[in-house]
Amino acid sequence: LEKGEETFTAAKRSVSLMQFVYESDEKTLSATETKVLDVEDGPDSFFKVTKKVSTGVLLSLALIDTCRVEVLAADLEEWEYEENLDALRGLFVTGAAALAPNGE
Amino acid sequence: ATPSAPSQLLRFEGHLHLRQRLVLATISGRPVRIDKIRLADDEYPGLADYEVSFLRLMEKVTNGSTLEISYTGTSLLYKPGVITGGKISHDCPNSRAIGYFLEPMIALAPFAKVPFHLTLNGITNDNVDICVDTLRTVTLPTLAKFLPTVESQIPLDLKITKRGAPPSGGGQILFQCPAIKSLKAGVTLTDPGLGVKRIRGIAYATRISPQMANRVVDAARSLLSRYIPDVYLYTDVYKGAESGKGPGYGVSLVAETTTSVLYSSECAYQPRKKAVQEMLKEGDEIPGLSLGSGALDTKDAGDADEDELVVGAAAKPPVSTATQDGILGHLQNDYTFPTPEDLGIRAARLLLTEIRKGGCVDSVSQWLAILMLALSPEDVGKVRVGTLTPMAVQYLRDLKQFLGVVFKIAEEPAEDPVDEEGNTRYTSLKGGVVLTCLGTGYVNVNKNVT
Numbered sequence: 070l071e072k073g074e075e076t077f078t079a080a081k082r083s084v085s086l087m088q089f090v091y092e093s094d095e096k097t098l099s100a101t102e103t104k105v106l107d108v109e110d111g112p113d114s115f116f117k118v119t120k121k122v123s124t125g126v127l128l129s130l131a132l133i134d135t136c137r138v139e140v141l142a143a144d145l146e147e148w149e150y151e152e153n154l155d156a157l158r159g160l161f162v163t164g165a166a167a168l169a170p171n172g173e
Numbered sequence: 174a175t176p177s178a179p180s181q182l183l184r185f186e187g188h189l190h191l192r193q194r195l196v197l198a199t200i201s202g203r204p205v206r207i208d209k210i211r212l213a214d215d216e217y218p219g220l221a222d223y224e225v226s227f228l229r230l231m232e233k234v235t236n237g238s239t240l241e242i243s244y245t246g247t248s249l250l251y252k253p254g255v256i257t258g259g260k261i262s263h264d265c266p267n268s269r270a271i272g273y274f275l276e277p278m279i280a281l282a283p284f285a286k287v288p289f290h291l292t293l294n295g296i297t298n299d300n301v302d303i304c305v306d307t308l309r310t311v312t313l314p315t316l317a318k319f320l321p322t323v324e325s326q327i328p329l330d331l332k333i334t335k336r337g338a339p340p341s342g343g344g345q346i347l348f349q350c351p352a353i354k355s356l357k358a359g360v361t362l363t364d365p366g367l368g369v370k371r372i373r374g375i376a377y378a379t380r381i382s383p384q385m386a387n388r389v390v391d392a393a394r395s396l397l398s399r400y401i402p403d404v405y406l407y408t409d410v411y412k413g414a415e416s417g418k419g420p421g422y423g424v425s426l427v428a429e430t431t432t433s434v435l436y437s438s439e440c441a442y443q444p445r446k447k448a449v450q451e452m453l454k455e456g457d458e459i460p461g462l463s464l465g466s467g468a469l470d471t472k473d474a475g476d477a478d479e480d481e482l483v484v485g486a487a488a489k490p491p492v493s494t495a496t497q498d499g500i501l502g503h504l505q506n507d508y509t510f511p512t513p514e515d516l517g518i519r520a521a522r523l524l525l526t527e528i529r530k531g532g533c534v535d536s537v538s539q540w541l542a543i544l545m546l547a548l549s550p551e552d553v554g555k556v557r558v559g560t561l562t563p564m565a566v567q568y569l570r571d572l573k574q575f576l577g578v579v580f581k582i583a584e585e586p587a588e589d590p591v592d593e594e595g596n597t598r599y600t601s602l603k604g605g606v607v608l609t610c611l612g613t614g615y616v617n618v619n620k621n622v623t
Contacts, residue, residue, distance in 0.1 A: 086582045086583075086584055086606065087581070087582050089566075090561075090566055090569050090570065090580075090582060091569070091570065091573060091579065134188070134189055134190060134191060134192060134273075135273070135301055135302050135303070135564075136276065136303055136536075136537045136538075136539075136540055136562065136564045137301070137302065137303055137536075137537060138536050138562050138563070140523060140526060142507070142519070144526075145519060145522040145523065145526070148396075148522040148525055148526075152594075152596055153596075154399070154525075156596055156597060156598050156599055157400065157525060157528065157529060157599050158400065159368070159589075159598060159599055159600035159601075160368050160369060160528055160529070160531075160599050160600070160601075160602060161368050161369045161370075161400040161401045162367045162368035162369070162370055162401075162431060163370075163401050163402065163403070166367055166368075166431070167370035167371070167401075167403070167431060168431075
């Protein structure tokens with residue numbers, strides 16, 4: 070029964086993932102300006118333009134369109150503790166095991 | 174929603190994901206119109222300088238493309254032409270690094286008429302865009318897994334001829350890529366191997382003492398060598414004309430598993446972030462941040478429906494990753510680093526974080542693997558990723574719009590044991606999310622037949 074419950078949970082989560090990617094409201098993940106623009110004027114409102122310049126440096130982080138996932142410095146502080154560092158040892162291989170792709 | 178007819182105009186809103194939408198428009202041959210580009214920004218409405226520069230680059234690498242930008246720059250209409258390739262040179266503005274411009278070109282290059290010889294000038298390493306070292310050591314090998322073996326052609330290669338540190342740049346790279354007819358069929362990347370077998374890295378220094386690079390290497394190695402002895406970090410010191418226009422240093426690390434899966438991290442000294450730091454401390458309004466206020470105002474991770482938001486085995490809510498952590502991270506992270514050791518340690522810790530995610534594709538290359546799977550011949554392809562990144566999720570959505578490809582997304586959490594104190598002992602790189610799709614059978618009709 071427990072195993073069946075686990076399978077059900079996994080299936081439920083995978084369905085949720087599909088729903089999340091393909092069917093949920095995109096605003097929750099990506100479109101940072103759409104939400105603001107819903108209440109704004111239509112596109113190309115000439116009179117709203119104040120100036121158009123090159124910023125030179127990237128001060129506005131809402132402009133960021135990058136594949137990198139930023140990690141906060143605070144989140145990396147967990148690596149200061151020995152137990153967290155030791156927990157990763159199983160993900161590294163040395164010696165003969167490193168030569169065979171599947172350890173055979 | 175079902176995809177519309179191939180010739181039908183696709184419409185989007187907003188400045189985000191501009192690059193990938195233009196790339197997909199070019200590959201699929203579908204015209205695209207993007208409206209409301211920074212419409213709400215009174216200070217800097219419309220396209221930014223680097224986006225205009227990218228549009229110019231798109232015009233250079235294609236033939237027959239038409240591009241119309243509205244007077245205010247808040248709308249654009251792009252009708253794609255043929256990807257020509259050949260010898261192209263482009264000067265990237267210093268507002269974004271070369272990686273911003275090179276990433277989409279890596280996706281387009283295999284489908285060009287003739288092999289790519291692209292020269293880009295600008296900033297080679299910063300903390301916003303992926304650096305050229307990671308592109309060379311991780312992204313290109315990921316692409317190579319999908320390319321067929323082609324003889325008598327130029328190799329897939331990236332040469333860094335000059336380093337360019339922010340804010341002045343002055344770097345230069347040469348990207349070469351063969352033109353192919355079609356991708357490999359049925360590529361399956363699901364086995365990350367037994368574990369990480371070696372770590373390589375390169376620390377660079379330009380117009381600054383070479384000791385900076387050495388100190389970065391020593392610090393990173395001190396943390397990584399506790400796991401495996403096979404850690405080699407090289408230093409790359411540039412002098413004279415090859416060293417760009419300003420001082421800088423940084424490091425790029427790569428871990429390789431027994432099945433040649435690559436995980437990467439990078440970090441660069443970046444003095445220009447200091448202005449942002451000071452603004453944050455003073456509590457002033459950040460210019461342009463109002464555009465992102467919608468993201469920042471979204472509900473907290475704790476309030477969110479867990480079933481809807483969990484992505485990947487060990488994922489944080491993607492809303493947080495995509496917007497809050499991303500934006501706040503760039504604001505809060507201090508890339509000025511008091512000492513080179515701090516920079517080296519941060520890069521090493523980032524690499525450990527990436528290794529812990531597992532999977533068969535690095536976070537920064539997920540989008541490329543997804544794109545290549547969708548464009549592969551009509552066979553089932555599969556890839557395992559540790560945690561879906563926001564960019565990858567958006568790629569999945571856009572691929573459905575442009576090509577009608579829907580991936581099967583299945584979560585396969587790793588079953589790592591928990592010790593008596595409740596701490597997880599990580600023993601496997603498997604787990605995460607498995608993405609499966611049937612390729613569209615994309616054929617490069619542009620390629621010259623000789």
